Amino acid sequence: MQYFLGAYAASPNTTGWDPDLEAAYYRSLATLDSVKGLEHPFLGQLHQYDDNWFLQQLAPHWDYVFTTIPGVMNALAQQPGFGLASTDEAGRQAALQFMRAAQQAVHKLNQHLGRRAVTAIMLHSAPARNKVAGNAECFAASLQELLSWDWQGARLLVEHCDAYLPPQVPSKGFLSLQDELVVLSQLKQQGAANLGVVINWGRSVFEGRDPTTAVQHLQAAKTAGLLAGLMFSGVSDTESEYGAWRDSHQPIRNALQPELGSPVSWLTEQQVAAALAAAAPLQALTVLGLKIGVRPHTANLAERLALLQAQLNILQQQHTAITEQGEQA
Structure with a gap:
């Protein structure tokens, strides 16, 4: 079993940019057998610092899922009305221009690899509704405009982020999952087959302040016939190096090796199993994987890879158990 890995969240480049250090990190990632590919951050061009450098680092077998959330959050810091759901037309057009750059980056990566390596692109229903209406x-x-563009087979997937639920202070504060599902269902009825929803465990739980929220969101997306992905990332209400109630990609709590996880994470092995069961059949998902941050920031390369491998092992173990239960049912 192989998974997409949001490896950028665990990069050793925590301050500044050291291409040699990052290259060593990519070489190490290529040794992880359970990684089918990367969740790649899009910030306006194929790579934040150097497209050509990036293209030389890639393992030939990897596939890719682009995530636009890093670029979206950067843009929102400069233009609060930015977003595909924005009622500010200038902000909406700026978001469409950003997505045009993402489309061009998809083409560039595919052309370099000589195949359609980009499986999906995850987009978001910004802006933050506590600042500008969406x-x-x-x-x-x-979305109708995006569907008219050539994505070379990549699916357009809405990654649900925490909705704006006053008086709760949001991390993202985008549209509700219900609104996103209504929009996607309407477009699907009009013949759009390339759409779907990805549930990020931590972002759903951040919204609901309850570990069961992720399963509820998975079930809602599945009932709508739109569930296309599940990414694991943890969250907690307890102060730690990851912070309390922060979208900091906390690891899964590791019962056997606590040092290779987060002891306060709400994302436990049991919660991983529950989410996988809710998302089944797992082979139908376009995206399945995890995005894990590493603390302390000073962790060396070997420590980072050990944590990632341990987290992948937990996911694989729970995935195997769910699959075997399904076969016995």
Whole structure:
């Protein structure tokens, strides 16, 4: 069993940019047998610092899922009305221009590899609604335009982030999952087959302040016939190096090797199993994997790889158990 890995969250480049250190990190990632490919951050061009450098680091067998959330959050810091769901037309058009750059980056990566290596691109229903209004109608209009572009087979997937639920202070504060599902369902009825939803465990739990929220969101997306992915990333209400109630990609709590996990994470092995069961059949998902941050920031390369391998092992163990239960049922 292989998974997509949001490896950028565990990069040893925590301050500044050291291409030699990052190259060593990529070489190490290529040794992880359970990694089928990378969740790749898009910030406006194929690679944040150097496209050509990036293309030389890639393992030939990897596939890719682009995530636009790093670029979206950067843009929101400069232009609060930015977003595909924005009622601010200038902000909505800026988000569409950003997605045009993402489309070009997909083409560039595929051309370099000589195949359609980009499986999906995850987009988001910004802006933060506690700052600038966003609504389903504007989001639908943006998605309709995106669907008219050539993505070379990559699926357009909405990664649900925590919705704006006052008086709760949001991390992202985008549209509700219900609004996203309504928009996608309407487009699906009109013949759009390339759409779906990805549930990020930590972001759903951040929204609901309850570990069961992720399963509820998975079930809602599945009932709508739109569930296309599940990414594991933890969250906690307890202060630690990852922070309390922060979207900092906390690891799964590791019962056997506590040092290779987060002892306060709400994402336990049992929660991984529950989410996998809710998302089944897992072979139908376009995206399945994890995105894990590493603390302390001073951790060396070997320590980072040990944590990633241990986290992948937990996911694989729970995946195997769920699969075997399904076969016996």
